[in-house]
């Protein structure tokens with residue numbers, strides 16, 4: 001083994017690249033903040049990916065993967081308190097309807113955990129349909145107005 005390779009100078013170039021990449025990451029993070037992104041968007045994107053992974057796992061009959069994905073969906077993050085207050089204020093009397101869809105998705109995700117643990121494929125698929133129905137229900141009812149209100153989208 002040639003120990004001269006461990007010369008600290010050889011770390012210099014990678015370190016510079018890392019510093020450069022970090023500065024790009026920081027700059028783009030600042031852009032996102034400037035565009036006023038809400039935490040809910042990231043939470044939704046994550047759930048969307050998890051639901052896609054569930055469909056792949058169903059094809060592979062990978063019950064343990066389904067069980068852990070469903071548990072993640074059931075315990076998804078909430079927006080930080082100030083954003084939650086903003087959303088609930090905007091919802092006003094509609095808040096209970098919004099919460100109803102959310103509860104329905106949690107209950108069905110928990111049912112999917114149970115079915116996956118029992119390797120009950122038909123049960124998993126039935127729970128999957130119920131979750132998607134809750135996602136769709138909330139999206140159809142609230143998404144358009146939400147985007148208009150918080151992002152001024154037409």
Ligand code: HEC
Pocket residue numbers: 038040041044045047048051073098099101102105131132134135136138139142143146147
């Ligand atoms: C209680 C209401 C509610 C439920 C339940 C809900 N969503 Fe959403 N979802 C929203 C709202 C509001 C938006 C718009 C937010 C945005 O795009 O910034 C949204 C947007 C999304 C988006 C688009 C994100 C983007 O890139 O703009 C995805 C993907 C998504 N949801 C996936 C899901 C999945 C999967 C489920 C079910 C597991 C789900 N949602 C359940 C309210 C809900």
